Amino acid sequence: MASGQPEADRRVVVTGMGPVSSIGIGLADFADSLRAGRSGISPIRSFDTTGFPYVCAGEVPDFRPAKFLRRLDGDWGRSSLFAAAAARLAVEDAKLDLDRTAEGRAGAVIGTTSGESRVVEELAAQLVAGGYPGLRPGPIRRMPANRLSSAVNMELGLHGESITIATACSASNYAIGYAFDCVATGEADVMIAGGADSVCRWAHAGFYRLGALTESVCRPFDQGRAGILTAEGGVALVLEALEHAEARGAAIHAEVLGYGVNCDAKHPVAPDSASIAECMRIAHRNAGVAAADIDYICAHGTGTPSNDLAEARAVREVFGEQSPPISSVKSMLGHTMGAASGFGAVASVLAISRDFLPPTINFANADPELPGLDVVPNAAREAVVRTAQNNGYAFGGNNAITIFGAMS
């Protein structure tokens, strides 16, 4: 955090949420699955896994975009369709009539790791099959990553800023943070914020070769944790100025209190616990909360040995011996990459609005190297959550943490 005094902010609230995930499409199904501790992991169907030692991922095989989309037409890649469907579901959950929002006062910020990865993969297959002259114009048109947020603006008919933030696996938190600022400073009245990514061969192969992929069960914080499972989906939250929400009589899920971002500036893939701890302090300071105020942490919790160790150390550094419950929804969803911290945000908001802690499933053995962690093992728990912290880290050391609070 640098010097410079933030001006008086407008309060920003979450009035709608739209998850499109392997454990449920739409808020009701997603919340039920979080509470029940359902796994969304299945054998990969989206590409031929012949020759891969591990063949499971968190796909959304029954995603039918046409079921959700009203305006978006034309030829769009899977990640854009995830983003647009999630945005439509979020706006429906918010019961928000965007035609009544002032022209240009609503926009979208979508985070992603690999954008239209399936489209790039289609081009790679064309390259292998027919050389460069074998590339086709269709996927070239569908490839640019800006299309993820463009698709949201088109689907919802928005004329405000449309921006795609590509800070890898913390990208949704980056997106929520920027959208929060846009509303807090009065640049916009409503912002759709979230993330999207698609399962693809190259990420599956890359994580395997890094030694960061597990076979079929993701066990965050467990002594036997062996890695991530790649996953996909789209997620969107409606962020709205409190006065705008109140004026239309909207139901409010929770308030966005603020966020923090920083960069390890150290290593392309290895996390840095000191830098993560600093990001937590920045987030607390910007949100105007103390560590003792946090009732629940939605972990980055990828399930790799190094991530969970760095995260646990950072939590201990910031919270001391008495850290709040911390669980990983990646145990259920797998790692949805750029959408991951968006799903974490939805889980954090649900913890606040519905009084429960989502579990870390597949938990068998506590790791003595991660002492004192309450990971909400295997079963959801009733709890009153006033303030929740949602962690996101990424390749390149792009840390981003959002803080949500109950409406007071």
Place this chain on the structure above:
Amino acid sequence: MTSLSIAGCGVVSPAGLGADALAAAVGRGEPAVAASPASEDLLPATPVHRYAGFDVKALLGRKGTIFLDRVTALALVAADAAIESGELSVDDSNRDGIGVVLGTTVGSLKSTMDYSADTLTQDRPYLVNPALFPNSVMNCAASQIAIRRGLKGMNATIAGGPVAVVQALRYTANALRRGYADVVIAGAAEEFTPNTAWAAALRHQGRAVGAGEGAAMFVLRRAGDHDRVRMLAISTGFGADDPAAALAGCVLRALDDAGAAPADVTVAASGSPDDTVDTAALAVALPRSDFERVDMTATVGDAQAAIGALQLANLVFAYTTGRMRAGELSLLTACTPEGDVGAVLVGEGDGADPGRG
């Protein structure tokens, strides 16, 4: 939104290193078409706007450069040059407050496609190179700038295609306004590879437009004292149904934010590979102005997100060299095929008057 002080600028383009080389090539209206690289049989029959003399090891050193892809190397060179020209010294007292914001289209298309292709062509589909995995992720270049220079502030990658640099500047202005950073190194970068060359050929079917490359990075602060040049206003919007009207609206909002009139704009530059929409928008927003247009793509080709960044660097250079004078404003416009639009207004700063802004 806050205006931005430009404290430094670093440029690499098909014309070589520096804004002076770029300005000279643009001034001559020169297509900086390089001799085809050794792999010319891989390229389509379109112009090659490539920095042929780009020597990564000479510019960045041998250490840590072996796995860099071209766009990352270009971004690093531009960031180094920006930091040097801005006389920014990074140490433990300020590194937490220095951020990076980089615009792109898809990162390195070649790194990503090669990685994916390896899963199809290797003996086993997983026999990809783990050391190259981060290159397949779009935030690679921005995070490498942070790693190389020890910049621990916010680090964002904005995938906005031709509008990316405008969005990156909006993101930067917000971060400075909110106090998340004191200084931001912001801009955009793109690489020329066979992949981008064929992609450009398919986008511009039937026209003699070739792919290009380059990077321009700026050292930016909250507008304040002793700045010679500023981004006076930055605006963005979206209009799939009528992009020219949306872009005209952006231009008028930027003028309004800066307290300027359409007639104050004396130079207009486009960051779009195809400036049809920009031209239509200018006809609406600046109806009477006899402003000068700057043709950048003749020199740098379809360098996607880098076109706008290089245009801005070229506009800024005109102020620092005295070609543009007080009261004369420059305008950058840009749009994507999807309908994202953006505009940046550039003008003189307040010099020794720290009170304003």
